[in-house]
Amino acid sequence: MLTHYPTKRSVLVPTLLYAQDEIGFLSDEAIAEIAGRLELTELEVRNVISYYSMLVTEPRGKYNVQVCTNISCMVRGGEEILKFCKKKLGVGNKGTTPDGMFTVEEVECIGACSWAPAAQVNYDFHENLTAEKMDAIIEEYRTK
Amino acid sequence: MADLVSHPDEVKVVTKRFGKGATNIDRYLELDGYKAVQKALIMKPDDLINEVKNSGLRGRGGAGFNTGMKWSFVPKQSAKPKYVLCNGDESEPGTCKDRLIFEHDPHAVIEGVMIAAIAVGSNNGYIYIRGEYRYLLIIMQKAIKDAYAKGFLGKNIFGSGYNLDIFWHGGAGAYEVGEESALMESLEGKRGIPRIRPPFPAVVGLWGGPTVINNAETLASVPHILLGGAEWYAGLGPAKNGGTRLFCLSGNLERPGVYELPMGYNLKKMIYEVGGGIPNGRKLKAVVPGGSSTPCLLPEEIDVSMDFDSLMKAGSMLGSGGVVVLDDSVCMVKFALRTMQFYKHESCGWCIPCREGTDWLTKTLKRVHAGGGMKKDIDNIQYLSENMLGRTFCPLGDAAAMPTIAFVKKFRKEFEDHLEGRPCPYEHAAEPVAV
Numbered sequence: 001m002l003t004h005y006p007t008k009r010s011v012l013v014p015t016l017l018y019a020q021d022e023i024g025f026l027s028d029e030a031i032a033e034i035a036g037r038l039e040l041t042e043l044e045v046r047n048v049i050s051y052y053s054m055l056v057t058e059p060r061g062k063y064n065v066q067v068c069t070n071i072s073c074m075v076r077g078g079e080e081i082l083k084f085c086k087k088k089l090g091v092g093n094k095g096t097t098p099d100g101m102f103t104v105e106e107v108e109c110i111g112a113c114s115w116a117p118a119a120q121v122n123y124d125f126h127e128n129l130t131a132e133k134m135d136a137i138i139e140e141y142r143t144k
Numbered sequence: 145m146a147d148l149v150s151h152p153d154e155v156k157v158v159t160k161r162f163g164k165g166a167t168n169i170d171r172y173l174e175l176d177g178y179k180a181v182q183k184a185l186i187m188k189p190d191d192l193i194n195e196v197k198n199s200g201l202r203g204r205g206g207a208g209f210n211t212g213m214k215w216s217f218v219p220k221q222s223a224k225p226k227y228v229l230c231n232g233d234e235s236e237p238g239t240c241k242d243r244l245i246f247e248h249d250p251h252a253v254i255e256g257v258m259i260a261a262i263a264v265g266s267n268n269g270y271i272y273i274r275g276e277y278r279y280l281l282i283i284m285q286k287a288i289k290d291a292y293a294k295g296f297l298g299k300n301i302f303g304s305g306y307n308l309d310i311f312w313h314g315g316a317g318a319y320e321v322g323e324e325s326a327l328m329e330s331l332e333g334k335r336g337i338p339r340i341r342p343p344f345p346a347v348v349g350l351w352g353g354p355t356v357i358n359n360a361e362t363l364a365s366v367p368h369i370l371l372g373g374a375e376w377y378a379g380l381g382p383a384k385n386g387g388t389r390l391f392c393l394s395g396n397l398e399r400p401g402v403y404e405l406p407m408g409y410n411l412k413k414m415i416y417e418v419g420g421g422i423p424n425g426r427k428l429k430a431v432v433p434g435g436s437s438t439p440c441l442l443p444e445e446i447d448v449s450m451d452f453d454s455l456m457k458a459g460s461m462l463g464s465g466g467v468v469v470l471d472d473s474v475c476m477v478k479f480a481l482r483t484m485q486f487y488k489h490e491s492c493g494w495c496i497p498c499r500e501g502t503d504w505l506t507k508t509l510k511r512v513h514a515g516g517g518m519k520k521d522i523d524n525i526q527y528l529s530e531n532m533l534g535r536t537f538c539p540l541g542d543a544a545a546m547p548t549i550a551f552v553k554k555f556r557k558e559f560e561d562h563l564e565g566r567p568c569p570y571e572h573a574a575e576p577v578a579v
Contacts, residue, residue: 005311014315014316075474127145
């Protein structure tokens with residue numbers, strides 16, 4: 001990837017996300033390593049991390065259930081889907097279940113408006129949702 | 145999943161290859177793929193730019209600037225390398241069309257980037273795809289790899305002597321990064337804070353070099369324009385609003401979906417005939433015509449031609465083509481609140497009017513919706529929004545202000561109905577959720 005850009009720094013954002021995919025979150029070690037390789041200070045790297053909503057510096061559930069409640073999803077029951085997920089898993093927004101399996105996150109538009117209400121679990125899209133469907137989806141991930 | 149739908153009124157240009165396996169490069173070639181770029185390679189760059197200018201193609205990301213004209217701003221000579229950047233950061237609420245283009249016709253985007261590069265004299269293109277669209281990034285990575293393998297990218301493409309590299313790039317979650325100058329900052333590995341303009345990207349862009357930034361749908365339209373001709377494309381829509389566009393119908397509709405319709409298609413027809421009208425015996429209350437940043441239209445205002453200029457005249461914008469239909473069960477104060485919460489969340493925080501304005505407006509709207517509002521709050525919402533307009537460092541401030549001004553103007557009574565501790569007249573008891 002480094003050869004794709006005139007500056008080393010340009011790989012930072014996609015690299016951070018790939019690193020997070022591997023480890024589950026951006027640990028202090030990962031940040032130090034990436035900063036070192038790209039010849040940036042750790043502070044510069046953390047400044048960038050804090051801007052991007054997908055990047056986290058604390059461990060999260062194995063499956064991040066991201067429910068959209070923005071306008072198209074809201075008018076088709078997105079809030080109810082979010083409420084259902086929080087209740088079923090017993091967590092609040094950005095909360096993680098004690099067994100470390102699931103995190104629930106209220107998110108902004110994920111680009112599934114014509115198939116609303118919609119959610120993502122990690123990178124997988126789940127659309128045209130109902131509470132029943134969401135229930136089955138969560139159970140399926142639980143037994144994966 | 146993201147199912148495809150269709151309607152007889154569709155005019156399939158960009159969606160022509162959808163559902164036909166065109167992610168496979170051999171299939172893409174069978175379906176007239178990579179013919180347009182070969183045509184571009186033997187055209188004079190000025191002729192190429194004029195062809196796109198005359199087609200009437202205008203930015204499909206939201207701003208609607210004439211694409212050929214944007215390309216013409218790139219200086220002929222440049223000490224620094226020139227770049228083409230595809231904006232695939234689709235994040236405008238109500239918009240889900242670039243997603244389908246990346247999923248079903250990624251090579252058209254690549255080909256569009258190539259043609260833009262040839263037109264402006266660039267040897268480097270980037271295709272930036274939002275972080276949440278990981279499965280589409282994977283598809284694009286393969287498409288680019290396949291194009292290189294066939295000698296369509298790299299050194300001496302198609303044996304023409306022209307060198308052209310295109311790279312993929314994934315984001316990590318940020319609406320503001322869809323703003324073209326913030327997109328460049330993000331690609332350079334920084335926080336997505338917009339840049340001061342002038343200088344504009346066509347003159348000073350990525351790493352200081354002249355850069356053309358276009359939306360994915362805009363770029364995917366370009367090969368079709370070269371094959372069909374500017375006159376044909378321009379003729380599909382009204383004057384100065386040529387072509388077709390992908391409209392994302394969503395909200396309280398019978399048949400939501402992404403439909404490709406000619407520019408200038410009537411909004412009322414779009415809602416009732418293409419979208420199938422409002423289900424469950426409800427009535428239309430409002431429409432957001434082009435993504436959450438565009439002022440809403442009332443039922444009596446929907447008899448309008450969906451093109452850039454007509455919507456501007458009607459006090460709104462064509463925007464990103466995200467048509468969000470609201471029925472009479474929607475509380476407009478809540479809708480205004482959710483919209484403002486989005487902008488507050490996504491505000492990059494750089495400039496005071498946006499950072500403080502979206503925050504203050506969110507707090508006020510929350511209070512009003514909860515029944516704790518005072519009469520002067522309604523005037524304040526309008527006043528704050530009007531003072532944000534045109535005073536922010538980038539259009540995100542306008543995107544937050546404009547719809548809010550429309551909500552208060554067009555639904556003032558609904559705001560007043562929330563005053564004096566009255567419960568929201570639209571908050572119906574949510575069905576008990578089955579666990």
